[in-house]
Amino acid sequence: MRKLMETSHKNNAKIFKALCDEQRLKILDLLRTGKKCGCELLENVEIGQSSLSYHMKILVESGIVESEQHGKWVHYNISETGSLLAIKILKEITSVEKL
Template identity: 40%
Template structure:
């Protein structure tokens, strides 16, 4: 049986929510290539700035992206440590010992 701590369970739920939207996944795809400002993401994704800011806030609250300010510009990048942490948590769900696999008739 898989057991998560309350903290891990909340963390995984928050990250799964952040990853459950097509626009947020498209943002992450762009950010994997490197740091981007909102204006670059707006042009690349064909979405309005307010819509992207909402999605970036969700990703940031989940810890999946970082931001930094340079003058009046805000730049975003992937937080690789957080993404790896989520991968590890999901791996605990995906990998089960052979004796726990269901038998199909």
């Protein structure tokens, strides 16, 4: 049981780590209006290609963002499943248990 809880905490931390960066929050804000190509994101954030790739990897691995390859570009969008999971986890870990 303890091992299962540790795995769960590790996965939850991955989700919230993805949200703990100003650039990633800017990227998520841009994705709120729909699917965007990596090139579009680059035009709207003040970071280079390698930094964008790093941030997108974290967002995709967290499950909050989905990616899809189109030719040489990758298109990204917010994952409804991932965002609902993040909301659920936040509600669970911040709810007060009544004894």
